[in-house]
Amino acid sequence: MDNSTASSSNGGGDGNGNDAVNWVALVVSLVALLGTIAQVLQQYYASAAGYVNCGESVMGEWHNSKRRKFRPYELRFEVQFEAPVIFVSFPANQKGPVKNQPINYVNGTPESLKATRSLLPQDEEKHRQALRESNVHTADNERATWVTLLSQLQSMERESAQWQLQQQKIGPPQPLLADFSKHTLAIAVQAKKRSWDTMPSDVRKPYATSAMCHVLEIAAMMGIYWKEFDRSKDKYRGEGNGFILTGSHVADLGLMFTFRIYGKSRFEENRVIPVDEVKELCCGxxxxxxxxxxxxxxxxxxxxxxxxxxxxxxxxxxxxxxxxxxxxxxxxxxxxxxxxxxxxxxxxxxxxxxxxxxxxxxxxxxxxxxxxxxxxxxxxxxxxxxxxxxxxxxxxxxxxxxxxxxxxxxxxxxxxxxxxxxxxxxxxxxxxxxxxxxxxxxxxxxxxxxxxxxxxxxxxxxxxxxxxxxxxxxxxxxxxxxxxxxxxxxxxxxxxxxxxxxxxxxxxxxxxxxxxxxxxxxxxxxxxxxxxxxxNQVRERAVQSFERRRSTHYAPSMRGRSPSLESNNSVNRPFSTPPTPPTIVASSEPSSPRPRELAHQRGISMPLLEVPRIAGHLPRGYMDTESLDTEAAxxxxxxxxxxxxxxxxxxxxxxxxxxxxxxxxxxxxxxxxx
Known part of the structure; x- marks a missing residue:
């Protein structure tokens, strides 16, 4: 009886020990499973390359457009985001480089700030200070420079409009002020969807897109003057009004510009006139x-x-x-x-x-x-x-x-x-x-x-x-x-x-x-x-050249060969008459060039060409040379x-x-x- 009792006791003890081991093994297995699942999920989420590079500290308000999109056939996530396309056009333009996307114009109003997802410089600085206080450490060089550029463009429109309102109050009452609707040149922004998969390996931040002519125009509008413009070496540097704009070639992408602030800017009387012809002036x-x-x-x-x-x-x-x-x-x-x-x-x-x-x-x-x-x-x-x-x-x-x-x-x-x-x-x-x-x-x-x-x-x-x-x-x-x-x-x-x-x-x-x-x-x-x-010199020579051209279709130099017989006998025609050869019948006596007195009364030129007169008057269709003198003067x-x-x-x-x-x-x- 004692042996059987001992055997049963031993059997029961082995069962309890096995159960404990089984539970331990189960827990370890579950932990391993959870770790494996977490590792797999981490691998999938890690496949969303560039997601952290599209954060608020980099893109500002544009960071709200970032998202992960799962690619089931590739078993990975793709990072998509929106970046601006910045260009210059007249405010009524309805056609932008990005099809089926609204065009938002930079004019400094709250509506424009919201549409372009940008802040004024002072608001931008307050927001970045708030990020620092919330333990989100953001160094100045983390920000995409186009975010700062949009902020400064909004400030340009807002500050210049306020200054113009102050100028209107000076002196007597002024007429209605020309506002943004009178401008024929404005900065426009469109959003374009992009994928981090297409980013070059050397580029670590989302970039904005523009065109060469638009960068030249934006630089001129902001008061930036080019110090270096070497297209053979792709070296570009512009400075002015507290800004620096530099450009260089980036592999697998093309020409990239960087916008920086180095001092205080001002947009008052130094604001460039917002007219369409500025585009031409930028290129001479x-x-x-x-x-x-x-x-x-x-x-x-x-x-x-x-x-x-x-x-x-x-x-x-x-x-x-x-x-x-x-x-x-x-x-x-x-x-x-x-x-x-x-x-x-x-x-x-x-x-x-x-x-x-x-x-x-x-x-x-x-x-x-x-x-x-x-x-x-x-x-x-x-x-x-x-x-x-x-x-x-x-x-x-x-x-x-x-x-x-x-x-x-x-x-x-x-x-x-x-x-x-x-x-x-x-x-x-x-x-x-x-x-x-x-x-x-x-x-x-x-x-x-x-x-x-x-x-x-x-x-x-x-x-x-x-x-x-x-x-x-x-x-x-x-x-x-x-x-x-x-x-x-x-x-x-x-x-x-x-x-x-x-x-x-x-x-x-x-x-x-x-x-x-x-x-x-x-x-x-x-x-x-x-x-x-x-x-005196311009009046005399312009009239003589004009008359020669009307009679000979050619205006020789004042100090060239002597005037021909045809030139000295040329006729004066009204301005509406086409330059055809004269049809005056020559006299029976051989004509010869008359020596012309070059001395002038004070500022009054003598007739430059001899014109035949009838009874002391010019023939019909002729114009007196002195009238041309007056016209030229x-x-x-x-x-x-x-x-x-x-x-x-x-x-x-x-x-x-x-x-x-x-x-x-x-x-x-x-x-x-x-």
Whole structure:
């Protein structure tokens, strides 16, 4: 009995021990199973590469678009997210680069901030501080730079609109302010779905997409000026207004730009005028008052040869020289611009003179913005001249009846110049000289330019082109060969060293006198040279060239071979008459060229071509040469006045110069923003 009892006790003890072992084995197995399941899940979730790179610390508000999508046939997760496509267009545009996606415009309003998923800079900084306090450590270099770019673009629109509202309150009541609806240039954003699977291995953050032309335009709008632009090495660097924009080539992707902030930015009077023509100025092109087709495709511009004065190319010294050839200047004038050892300026670079004479008015009426990208390779430094004083000196000269006829257009120019001077004088006490202009002054200048444009568009295009040609030929010759111009004028009896009746001082005749003149006298001497030297030469040569072209289809140089018999017997025709050869019956006596008196009364040219008269009157259909003299002088005065008003109405940053890149006008080369 004792043995059986012991056996049963031993059997029961083995059962309890086995049960414990089984339970332990079960628990271990379950833990192993759970670990395996967790490991498998971790492997699946780890297959979602790039998910942590699309966090809020990197993409800001755009991080809400990230998600994992399971690929059952690949047994992995794919990370998808949305990134912006940033471009520039007019606000009414309904076609963007991403099809079937809404276009959201950057205008600084709460609606725009929500639509573009961006914050203003101050709100952005507060949000990042909150992330730091919640133990989410975010270093500044973790943020995608396009997030900062969108924030600054929103700030640009908001700050500039607030500044303009403050300017409207200065002085008397102003008309309705031109708001965002009047802009023809705006930053637009579209969302585009992307997959981390397509990200290059060297790129660790989502990037925004744009185009080369749009990056140039955005940089100009933000006040960034290019310091380096080397397309052969893909090295790009722009600075200005507290921003740095750098670009370089990224393997397996292309050209990528990085946007950084290094200082305080400001968007007030330095805000670029939001007009569509800024796109052209960024690449050195300038639309003129004679451009008729405003909707021309910009992609065609670099491959076209301009046959009219519709637009100018001023992006480099060679392009300025080609533009001089376009207005039919001689080879010497073009060579002056091609060579670095030649002078290109008097009070300011001559290229700005051409820009002011023909450039389209880009100021938006009832707006205070004046800044534009500089389309020329020359600096615009206002420390060496004063445009207000130039306008004043012009007003004095235009009213001198000894040098100009009292025709209606000259009288209109005199009145316009006085109205501009009055507006500037009334505005002088409100702001320091040369700084901010009131809206009243800007609208007055805009009205004056409209009057000039109306007149110039009705003139005979050939005569206007020849006035331009002779003006720049004479100015560039006088700048680079000061003695030559004076000797020629002396030979023609046109160099009178008389004193100015208003000041008792001798009139300036050479541009090198400007260097020795004091700042107070510089503008006076400049206008002396223009009205008492340049005007006479331009008037005479433009009329003679115009008449020769009308009679021979060719305008030889003033210092070329002697005028032919046909040229001296040419006829004057009204502007509407096509340039056909004359049909006047020759007299029985052999005709021969008459020697022409080159001496002039003060500013009054003698007839340049002999015209047969009947009973003391010109034949029907003829125009007196003196009428052409008056016409040429009036065109010249209008161009000079328009140049002064245009340069007063618009402005350029002192450090901004054009780096040659005309081939990039309208370029849709894809570029990326880190």
């Amino acid at each position: 092109f300038v639309s003129t008052i004679f451009q008729e087709t405003k909707d021309r495709r910009r992609l065609e511009f670099p491959n076209e040869e301009s046959r009219d004065l519709g637009f100018l190319q001023l992006g480099s010294q060679d392009e300025v020289a080609e533009t001089m050839v376009q207005i039919e200047c001689n080879t010497n004038t073009a060579d002056y611009f091609r060579k670095d050892d030649k002078k290109h300026d008097h009070l300011f670079p001559v290229a700005f003179e051409l820009l002011g004479m023909l450039g389209r008015t880009l100021h938006i009426r009832n707006s205070c913005f004046r800044m534009l990208p500089n389309p020329t390779p020359y600096h615009w430094d206002k420390n060496f001249f004063n445009l207000r004083r130039l306008i004043k000196e012009y007003s004095i000269r235009i009213g001198d009846t000894d040098i100009l006829p009292g025709v209606p257009q000259v009288q209109a120019l005199e009145e316009l110049s006085k109205s501009v001077i009055s507006a500037l004088a009334a505005d002088k006490g409100k702001a320091p000289e040369g700084s901010v202009y009131s809206m009243d002054v800007l609208n007055t200048l805009h009205d004056a330019l409209d009057q000039c444009d109306k007149y110039l568009r009705t003139r005979q295009r050939d005569l206007l082109r020849m006035v331009l040609r002779e003006h720049f030929q004479e100015v560039m010759k006088m700048i680079n060969n000061p003695g030559l111009g004076e000797d020629e004028a002396a030979e023609e009896g046109d160099l009178e060293r008389d004193d100015d009746s208003s000041t008792g001082k001798p009139k300036a005749r050479r541009f090198d006198e400007l260097s020795a003149a004091s700042p107070e006298e510089r503008q006076e001497k400049f206008m002396d040279i223009y009205f008492y030297v340049v005007l 009036t065109i010249w005065c209008t161009l000079v006045f328009r140049m002064l008003c245009w340069l007063l109405l618009h402005d350029f940053h002192k450090k901004d110069v054009q780096i040659p890149k005309s081939e990039l006008l309208g370029s849709r080369l894809p570029v990326y923003i880190a």
